[in-house]
Amino acid sequence: MSNQITLSINNQSISVPAGSTIMEAAQKLGVSVPHFCWHPGLSIAGVCRFCMVKVEGMPKLQIACNTPATEGMKVDTVSAEVKDAHKWALEFHLINHPLDCPICDQAGECELQNYYMKVGKYQSQMEDEKVLKPKALDVGDTLVLDTERCILCSRCVRFEDEVTKTSTLGIFNRGDQATIGTYQGRKIKHNYSYNLADICPVGAFTAKDFRFKCRVWFLKEAKTVCPGCSTGCSVNLFQNSNQREYYRLKPRHNAEVNGHWMCDTGRTMYEHLNASTRLSAPLLNGENVTFHAALQAVSDATKSVSADKVAVVFTAQFTSEEYSAVLNSLKTTLKGTPKVFVWREETETEESFDGILFRGDRNPNTRGMTEVLKQESVGASILKGDFSALANAGAELTLVFGPEVESAYPSLAKALSRFVELKKSVYFGNTLNEVAKKFWLRIPVKTFAEKSGTFVNFNGVAQKLKANPPVYPAVKAVDEYFADLGKLAQSAV
Amino acid sequence: MAFVNVSRDPERNFKNGYLATSLVGMGTTLVTFAKQVFGLEESNTVQWPEVEFQYSERFKGAHFLTKRPDGRVRCTACFLCATNCPAQCITIVAGESPDKGVEKYPVRFEIDILRCVFCGFCEEACPVDAIRMGPEYSMAGLAEQKWVYTKAYLLDREAVQRKVGEKQVSKKDENTKHDTVESSLPGVHAAHSGHDH
Numbered sequence: 001m002s003n004q005i006t007l008s009i010n011n012q013s014i015s016v017p018a019g020s021t022i023m024e025a026a027q028k029l030g031v032s033v034p035h036f037c038w039h040p041g042l043s044i045a046g047v048c049r050f051c052m053v054k055v056e057g058m059p060k061l062q063i064a065c066n067t068p069a070t071e072g073m074k075v076d077t078v079s080a081e082v083k084d085a086h087k088w089a090l091e092f093h094l095i096n097h098p099l100d101c102p103i104c105d106q107a108g109e110c111e112l113q114n115y116y117m118k119v120g121k122y123q124s125q126m127e128d129e130k131v132l133k134p135k136a137l138d139v140g141d142t143l144v145l146d147t148e149r150c151i152l153c154s155r156c157v158r159f160e161d162e163v164t165k166t167s168t169l170g171i172f173n174r175g176d177q178a179t180i181g182t183y184q185g186r187k188i189k190h191n192y193s194y195n196l197a198d199i200c201p202v203g204a205f206t207a208k209d210f211r212f213k214c215r216v217w218f219l220k221e222a223k224t225v226c227p228g229c230s231t232g233c234s235v236n237l238f239q240n241s242n243q244r245e246y247y248r249l250k251p252r253h254n255a256e257v258n259g260h261w262m263c264d265t266g267r268t269m270y271e272h273l274n275a276s277t278r279l280s281a282p283l284l285n286g287e288n289v290t291f292h293a294a295l296q297a298v299s300d301a302t303k304s305v306s307a308d309k310v311a312v313v314f315t316a317q318f319t320s321e322e323y324s325a326v327l328n329s330l331k332t333t334l335k336g337t338p339k340v341f342v343w344r345e346e347t348e349t350e351e352s353f354d355g356i357l358f359r360g361d362r363n364p365n366t367r368g369m370t371e372v373l374k375q376e377s378v379g380a381s382i383l384k385g386d387f388s389a390l391a392n393a394g395a396e397l398t399l400v401f402g403p404e405v406e407s408a409y410p411s412l413a414k415a416l417s418r419f420v421e422l423k424k425s426v427y428f429g430n431t432l433n434e435v436a437k438k439f440w441l442r443i444p445v446k447t448f449a450e451k452s453g454t455f456v457n458f459n460g461v462a463q464k465l466k467a468n469p470p471v472y473p474a475v476k477a478v479d480e481y482f483a484d485l486g487k488l489a490q491s492a493v
Numbered sequence: 494m495a496f497v498n499v500s501r502d503p504e505r506n507f508k509n510g511y512l513a514t515s516l517v518g519m520g521t522t523l524v525t526f527a528k529q530v531f532g533l534e535e536s537n538t539v540q541w542p543e544v545e546f547q548y549s550e551r552f553k554g555a556h557f558l559t560k561r562p563d564g565r566v567r568c569t570a571c572f573l574c575a576t577n578c579p580a581q582c583i584t585i586v587a588g589e590s591p592d593k594g595v596e597k598y599p600v601r602f603e604i605d606i607l608r609c610v611f612c613g614f615c616e617e618a619c620p621v622d623a624i625r626m627g628p629e630y631s632m633a634g635l636a637e638q639k640w641v642y643t644k645a646y647l648l649d650r651e652a653v654q655r656k657v658g659e660k661q662v663s664k665k666d667e668n669t670k671h672d673t674v675e676s677s678l679p680g681v682h683a684a685h686s687g688h689d690h
Binding site: 101102103107135136211212213215217218242 | 569570572573576587588589593596597620
């Protein structure tokens with residue numbers, strides 16, 4: 001442990017690797033030092049001058065984010081001198097801040113607001129007029145920039161330079177006229193733009209997708225996993241629980257998977273969760289039936305066929321628990337193994353990767369499904385653009401587990417129309433879909449936001465989903481349906 | 494052992510009896526009647542609904558929304574009233590205002606008046622003096638009536654215009670920006686002048 005150094009912060013000692021800053025040591029110890037410009041996923045700028053701490057032996061206060069920790073250093077973050085420095089630093093940040101919190105979408109999760117309540121001066125001594133700057137600028141397809149609210153922490157500039165390497169943003173002018181802006185004729189155009197709205201400590205960058213839709217204090221967050229691609233970023237899913245309406249996803253720090261970020265494609269993964277796009281009732285031969293009747297129909301259909309006349313078509317968008325529930329249940333009721341097919345999107349380029357997070361395999365649980373199939377020793381044939389293997393199987397009952405995220409399957413309608421041609425095809429899906437109406441039986445299922453289970457990402461990292469209250473309470477997850485089917489089969493005996 | 498005889502009311506005597514008190518009461522009525530007949534005293538009775546009772550100006554009755562001087566809604570759709578409402582009777586849908594200085598305004602602003610408990614918390618929460626409890630107290634209606642007050646109803650209804658009049662225009666500072674704001678910083682954002690989304 002020779003490269004470890006020990007320092008004390010507020011008389012608590014902590015060991016950190018040599019080269020760490022005071023801020024990192026404080027974070028490790030759980031001591032919160034107020035900061036704006038420092039972000040653990042970005043380089044150090046040291047421009048906000050907010051994270052002042054007292055270091056014993058140094059004549060003046062030092063910034064915690066850019067002062068390296070040394071052996072035996074004694075740091076103080078709570079004395080009156082330090083608190084006074086925080087108070088005045090915040091007063092300076094607020095000089096030109098417009099205080100339009102009522103119309104600002106960041107209000108409620110704004111670091112400026114939070115620190116104002118914690119360490120603010122409350123009575124401003126500033127007498128001069130505020131400098132007015134451009135507001136509500138359109139800086140790209142996804143973001144709105146309000147330069148007045150900006151406190152010039154330069155997090156966004158560093159994000160553009162270091163993470164996406166697009167360098168669209170810069171700081172223009174000097175002094176109190178300084179503003180963040182895009183270079184002439186350029187717009188923020190990349191698949192990670194919403195991260196700018198996340199890392200912005202104030203409401204300078206707001207997401208067009210979320211702008212004016214809901215105040216953040218109405219939202220409750222659930223720790224879950226993004227179903228957008230096989231990276232499986234750890235995310236927080238925000239729901240207004242009174243309305244049962246989902247509004248957005250935000251990345252949750254997970255060093256193993258996604259670090260601090262997530263892509264814009266993943267941010268749209270709340271859209272298919274809300275009631276307006278969801279299936280609510282089963283459809284048998286084009287008529288609405290009860291859930292019980294639908295399950296009874298499946299149960300009856302499984303009784304009259306032998307195992308080799310049953311085909312199961314999986315997409316890799318269900319949880320590992322659901323795959324094993326389906327296979328185990330069918331093995332018991334059919335007394336044999338059904339034919340298993342894996343339906344892949346025909347235009348998909350599985351191995352492609354954008355270098356940051358987004359992967360070409362748009363299924364969150366490809367690895368988990370493969371593991372379950374291996375564990376259950378079931379061989380699966382791939383259906384990718386070519387459905388002849390399924391058509392030649394001569395199945396009398398086909399169970400299709402359709403994709404939850406239909407935007408990941410551009411040729412969905414074409415594939416579904418092939419399944420419809422088969423004898424007695426059952427569709428498990430969650431989205432209102434014209435083609436899916438033509439199935440013999442269509443059963444709505446829960447989305448990733450409503451069920452518990454596991455997604456295994458491309459790298460083999462298994463993550464648990466968190467179940468929110470369901471939008472349609474009668475709708476169940478696939479494993480729950482198959483547990484019910486097992487009960488139905490038993491009661492019939 | 495001492496006993497208190499409670500079977501007999503000590504107050505019970507001729508003076509407190511039925512006949513005497515009835516006569517005293519009738520006497521008061523007759524004296525007031527005689528005074529009013531001979532014009533010695535004004536009547537206290539209000540002939541409602543022909544005559545309207547004048548409550549204080551600060552009476553907290555049905556809500557109304559205040560206006561900007563140009564007649565548009567003062568509300569900036571900040572949701573603070575909806576957040577503060579203990580009855581959760583306020584529904585707001587916010588939208589982008591066509592006026593770039595205002596930025597945010599309520600596309601829909603609805604109060605479910607049957608849920609409302611008239612506590613006045615919405616008025617207190619409002620940072621821009623956009624919602625007020627009005628002088629209107631007679632709000633009875635039929636069951637089939639629409640009991641959700643819409644934005645149009647909250648802004649322009651006859652009862653409020655009659656009783657509140659010019660005071661419906663809020664005197665609180667506008668959150669509008671001067672038109673020259675954008676040009677005050679030369680060279681920046683000239684390529685895209687904003688507000689066009």
